[in-house]
Amino acid sequence: MERYSRQIFYYETDKMAIVHNANYLRIFEEARLFFMEQIGIPYTKIEDAGILIPQVEAYVRYHQTLKYGDELCVDVKLTEFNGARMSYAYEIHRGGDDLLIAEGHTSHCFIDETSRIPLNLRKRMPEAYEILKANIE
Amino acid sequence: MERYSRQIFYYETDKMAIVHNANYLRIFEEARLFFMEQIGIPYTKIEDAGILIPQVEAYVRYHQTLKYGDELCVDVKLTEFNGARMSYAYEIHRGGDDLLIAEGHTSHCFIDETSRIPLNLRKRMPEAYEILKANIE
Amino acid sequence: MERYSRQIFYYETDKMAIVHNANYLRIFEEARLFFMEQIGIPYTKIEDAGILIPQVEAYVRYHQTLKYGDELCVDVKLTEFNGARMSYAYEIHRGGDDLLIAEGHTSHCFIDETSRIPLNLRKRMPEAYEILKANIE
Amino acid sequence: MERYSRQIFYYETDKMAIVHNANYLRIFEEARLFFMEQIGIPYTKIEDAGILIPQVEAYVRYHQTLKYGDELCVDVKLTEFNGARMSYAYEIHRGGDDLLIAEGHTSHCFIDETSRIPLNLRKRMPEAYEILKANIE
Numbered sequence: 001m002e003r004y005s006r007q008i009f010y011y012e013t014d015k016m017a018i019v020h021n022a023n024y025l026r027i028f029e030e031a032r033l034f035f036m037e038q039i040g041i042p043y044t045k046i047e048d049a050g051i052l053i054p055q056v057e058a059y060v061r062y063h064q065t066l067k068y069g070d071e072l073c074v075d076v077k078l079t080e081f082n083g084a085r086m087s088y089a090y091e092i093h094r095g096g097d098d099l100l101i102a103e104g105h106t107s108h109c110f111i112d113e114t115s116r117i118p119l120n121l122r123k124r125m126p127e128a129y130e131i132l133k134a135n136i137e
Numbered sequence: 138m139e140r141y142s143r144q145i146f147y148y149e150t151d152k153m154a155i156v157h158n159a160n161y162l163r164i165f166e167e168a169r170l171f172f173m174e175q176i177g178i179p180y181t182k183i184e185d186a187g188i189l190i191p192q193v194e195a196y197v198r199y200h201q202t203l204k205y206g207d208e209l210c211v212d213v214k215l216t217e218f219n220g221a222r223m224s225y226a227y228e229i230h231r232g233g234d235d236l237l238i239a240e241g242h243t244s245h246c247f248i249d250e251t252s253r254i255p256l257n258l259r260k261r262m263p264e265a266y267e268i269l270k271a272n273i274e
Numbered sequence: 275m276e277r278y279s280r281q282i283f284y285y286e287t288d289k290m291a292i293v294h295n296a297n298y299l300r301i302f303e304e305a306r307l308f309f310m311e312q313i314g315i316p317y318t319k320i321e322d323a324g325i326l327i328p329q330v331e332a333y334v335r336y337h338q339t340l341k342y343g344d345e346l347c348v349d350v351k352l353t354e355f356n357g358a359r360m361s362y363a364y365e366i367h368r369g370g371d372d373l374l375i376a377e378g379h380t381s382h383c384f385i386d387e388t389s390r391i392p393l394n395l396r397k398r399m400p401e402a403y404e405i406l407k408a409n410i411e
Numbered sequence: 412m413e414r415y416s417r418q419i420f421y422y423e424t425d426k427m428a429i430v431h432n433a434n435y436l437r438i439f440e441e442a443r444l445f446f447m448e449q450i451g452i453p454y455t456k457i458e459d460a461g462i463l464i465p466q467v468e469a470y471v472r473y474h475q476t477l478k479y480g481d482e483l484c485v486d487v488k489l490t491e492f493n494g495a496r497m498s499y500a501y502e503i504h505r506g507g508d509d510l511l512i513a514e515g516h517t518s519h520c521f522i523d524e525t526s527r528i529p530l531n532l533r534k535r536m537p538e539a540y541e542i543l544k545a546n547i548e
Binding site: 155160161162163166191192193195196197198202 | 429434440465468470471
């Protein structure tokens with residue numbers, strides 16, 4: 001799987017001159033949606049099918065800090081998926097020296113856009129179900 | 138009209154240790170929606186009627202900076218409204234000494250949530266139209 | 275301890291029409307700094323003493339969603355503090371019906387602003403140390 | 412000059428399902444700093460010399476909207492620069508069909524990081540001054 005990477009944006013820093021802690025959940029999202037696109041399930045396709053994937057849990061362990069001028073690199077792994085729920089693990093490294101900056105995980109469920117009721121992807125999008133199943137690590 | 142005010146949030150600062158410039162458009166939005174609520178047209182009511190109010194123009198002139206620990210106070214004025222379009226003027230002051238921090242304006246149109254086609258509030262929400270008309274300064 | 279509460283800002287929503295998941299870490303921060311101010315240790319005082327308090331860990335469990343128009347209320351508790359590290363627990367409720375929206379915790383360390391080396395608040399700010407000690411729940 | 416482009420992030424959308432208006436100032440910043448890097452003056456170099464470049468003015472005209480799944484492309488031009496102040500003009504297009512999404516401009520001054528007093532780049536960073544001068548369009 002290709003690593004997700006990009007430069008740090010200036011507006012992501014706070015007055016400690018480091019990337020603000022809340023941005024790590026945004027970075028996880030960027031990397032997760034990039035992963036889904038890589039395996040052939042762009043999130044737009046999911047939403048076009050009337051399905052939303054809200055976050056139900058998130059954890060971040062901050063080891064080092066990121067500064068403006070740094071590049072971030074994220075390794076994402078789909079760790080659990082059963083059609084009703086999926087979990088991802090993330091490692092954020094700094095480009096260049098590959099220093100471990102942070103790690104964490106998030107869990108998500110699938111709901112119907114209109115009713116907001118939980119659903120199982122196996123019934124609703126069998127093809128996407130199979131692809132996700134095949135990409136659990 | 139009551140002034141809109143609140144404390145600066147830490148995450149609004151950037152590595153210059155001042156409130157990041159993009160947040161001023163967010164602050165304008167907070168103040169504008171507060172104004173609409175004050176005059177009896179909460180934005181939720183507009184959206185419940187299937188109407189959206191996208192921004193079509195924005196201008197900010199930054200005079201001074203805001204730091205964490207400061208309070209912001211915003212004076213909002215509805216400067217133009219004809220049912221199809223409305224404009225607001227803003228002044229952001231620092232609490233305490235009332236120093237002028239920034240000023241600006243935004244313009245907005247009204248569109249149908251489903252069709253995304255521009256609409257006139259006079260036909261679609263006559264009551265809201267009258268209230269807004271009466272509050273132009 | 276007074277509850278921290280405010281209205282949801284429009285810009286906090288995402289295309290699912292709910293408050294975006296990353297904002298919960300920002301809300302935790304708002305509530306935590308409000309708590310510190312309430313007990314007499316405004317964060318500005320800490321920073322004026324050349325001390326920063328980076329986040330080392332964060333966890334969020336999302337139970338329900340928040341929409342524009344909702345009020346959020348946060349209960350914060352200082353759960354651990356030993357001078358070198360402190361942890362907080364949070365519960366976010368919806369105003370009105372008090373529905374539990376999310377809960378979580380964060381941990382923080384203290385570092386010197388210039389050297390970025392960890393420090394113990396007991397030596398560096400004994401007064402703040404005593405106050406925090408006295409407010410562990 | 413190379414165009415600045417990237418995918419829209421999910422968290423940039425709001426409940427109208429479009430990129431929130433305040434993000435355009437962030438996008439301008441991304442494109443501007445990319446431009447500076449392209450011409451050989453990365454912003455980190457400026458800051459390493461103890462110089463900050465706060466924004467003094469910003470204007471955005473929103474023509475169309477951006478959605479999640481879209482790619483944004485920004486054309487940036489340095490329109491004015493005299494050592495004390497510089498201005499940029501921006502056009503944001505949608506990738507693929509090149510639809511004009513928004514245009515705008517920003518102005519900036521140079522200040523000393525410590526004293527926060529305005530300075531002239533011609534004296535303080537003559538090399539950067541010459542490069543910027545040569546890139547006015």
